[in-house]
Amino acid sequence: MRYFPIFFDLDGRDVLIVGGGEKALQKVRLLAKTSARLKIVAPDVAEDIANASIPSLTIERRDFTESDLDGAALVFAATDDPDLDARVAAAGRARGLLTNVVDGPSQSNFIMPAIVDRDPIIVAIGTEGAAPILAREIKAKIESWLPAHFGQVAQRAQALRRRLQDSIADPIVRRRTWEALLQGRWRKAILDGDAAVADREFEHQLAAGGRAEPPTGSVALIGCGPGEPDLITLKAQQHLQSADVLVVDRLVNPAILEYARRDAIRIDVGKAPEGDSALQEEINRILVREAMKGHRVVRLKGGDAFVFGRAAEEMSAVRAAGVPVEVVPGITAANACAASIGLPVTLRTKVRQFAVVTGASADGPLELDWPALAQPGQAFAIYMGVRTAQHFADKLLEAGAAPQTPVVIVENGTLANERALATELASAARAISASGIRGPAVIFVGLDWETAGLSRPDKVEVYDPQRVGAGETLQAETVVLGQAG
Numbered sequence: 001m002r003y004f005p006i007f008f009d010l011d012g013r014d015v016l017i018v019g020g021g022e023k024a025l026q027k028v029r030l031l032a033k034t035s036a037r038l039k040i041v042a043p044d045v046a047e048d049i050a051n052a053s054i055p056s057l058t059i060e061r062r063d064f065t066e067s068d069l070d071g072a073a074l075v076f077a078a079t080d081d082p083d084l085d086a087r088v089a090a091a092g093r094a095r096g097l098l099t100n101v102v103d104g105p106s107q108s109n110f111i112m113p114a115i116v117d118r119d120p121i122i123v124a125i126g127t128e129g130a131a132p133i134l135a136r137e138i139k140a141k142i143e144s145w146l147p148a149h150f151g152q153v154a155q156r157a158q159a160l161r162r163r164l165q166d167s168i169a170d171p172i173v174r175r176r177t178w179e180a181l182l183q184g185r186w187r188k189a190i191l192d193g194d195a196a197v198a199d200r201e202f203e204h205q206l207a208a209g210g211r212a213e214p215p216t217g218s219v220a221l222i223g224c225g226p227g228e229p230d231l232i233t234l235k236a237q238q239h240l241q242s243a244d245v246l247v248v249d250r251l252v253n254p255a256i257l258e259y260a261r262r263d264a265i266r267i268d269v270g271k272a273p274e275g276d277s278a279l280q281e282e283i284n285r286i287l288v289r290e291a292m293k294g295h296r297v298v299r300l301k302g303g304d305a306f307v308f309g310r311a312a313e314e315m316s317a318v319r320a321a322g323v324p325v326e327v328v329p330g331i332t333a334a335n336a337c338a339a340s341i342g343l344p345v346t347l348r349t350k351v352r353q354f355a356v357v358t359g360a361s362a363d364g365p366l367e368l369d370w371p372a373l374a375q376p377g378q379a380f381a382i383y384m385g386v387r388t389a390q391h392f393a394d395k396l397l398e399a400g401a402a403p404q405t406p407v408v409i410v411e412n413g414t415l416a417n418e419r420a421l422a423t424e425l426a427s428a429a430r431a432i433s434a435s436g437i438r439g440p441a442v443i444f445v446g447l448d449w450e451t452a453g454l455s456r457p458d459k460v461e462v463y464d465p466q467r468v469g470a471g472e473t474l475q476a477e478t479v480v481l482g483q484a485g
């Protein structure tokens, strides 16, 4: 982000516009919505500007002089003369003034966003000059989405803020009352222009808020999917928007936090891949502590909370404290990774069951039902299995699995740095180390595109065990890009 968006207070400030033609007129129209004092300096001023009857506008029909910059909070060079624009810009910048050359971002030290105006709600959209057409498209979408009188809701809220503040002492009850007003009947009545209903509803909410006990908090365990921000559910998004406290896991993409309120308290509780019970207890304590304060606590988890997400421990700790807990499902890593590489996890007649298994073990050596997993036609996804891939292969081969059983590894699925690698069971561990795969990764066993009648996407690398000799140093070149394994 090169340009930082801020809202600049122009109340009673001087704004200089050099130029008297169309470009100046556009700026004047926009700036006339503010309470700034506007001054146009230009020898020739278009009739439209002269006739605009803007009380805050002074027109001086003469050439620009540097003393015009005295006291200016903003300067616009809006002439059709590039030399004059450059002179104004240089003089403005030399004085450290905020200076904009219309259509000349390289000479400007601020640029103008596209604006959606529902005063006092203002939406500013910028593309740093890269694609103004996109800004216009976004503006049009927001314009159509925000009712024309939307600003009146904010104006009324502003006018009533003090009364509500004085009547409801508890800050959490106050926030809930605002939510009830701004998302419910009060807002609708204002948008409908029905002042009497709006007033009645306000008094009702105020009285209810004044009587209310501080609310009981709650905890929502929400699955945030594999990383790609578009892969969270609408329900998870709604929870994020209303959360007072966010308790965030290591594998949750920070971009997802953009959905949350900026003033929500954020507590990072990153866990090592193998988990740690002491840390888990601390997380349970945090959830209970924050909910007991009356907060809406949202516990963000990678993928789905119920798939290797230690949700049970958190749910029972929260319930034991008498706090309500809700679970919002998310897209688990196996589903997301399979979709990303176009690999179905069941096939109508050929793959009738699909399992998810863990590659990590909290208590000693990993024990799974190896003979069952080694059965022909058995398909499964290993989570947290990068470090134990060799153990897996050894156990499965020992239990009778074919060495050629297809294996596909997807690292950082759905993220910009996603990698996928196809190989066979006998060489899976070597493929992982040779390719520098560290995880997070899902390892699919028993699935391939050929059996599904599909072709492998080009982005899936193929690790060809035939090309690697025993003891040979395994390098990236042993991964044959985009060829059949």
Ligand SMILES: C[S@@+](CC[C@H](N)C(=O)[O-])C[C@H]1O[C@@H](n2cnc3c(N)ncnc32)[C@H](O)[C@@H]1O
Pocket: 226, 227, 251, 273, 301, 302, 303, 304, 305, 306, 307, 308, 309, 331, 332, 333, 334, 337, 382, 383, 384, 385, 410, 411, 412, 413, 414, 415, 439, 440, 441, 442
């Ligand atoms: C503690 S488990 C959490 C699983 C999560 N609850 C879910 O449903 O996806 C962490 C493991 O999930 C898998 N994982 C999570 N995100 C992933 C991603 N973007 N790509 C590949 N694997 C991922 C990896 O196997 C990682 O070691």
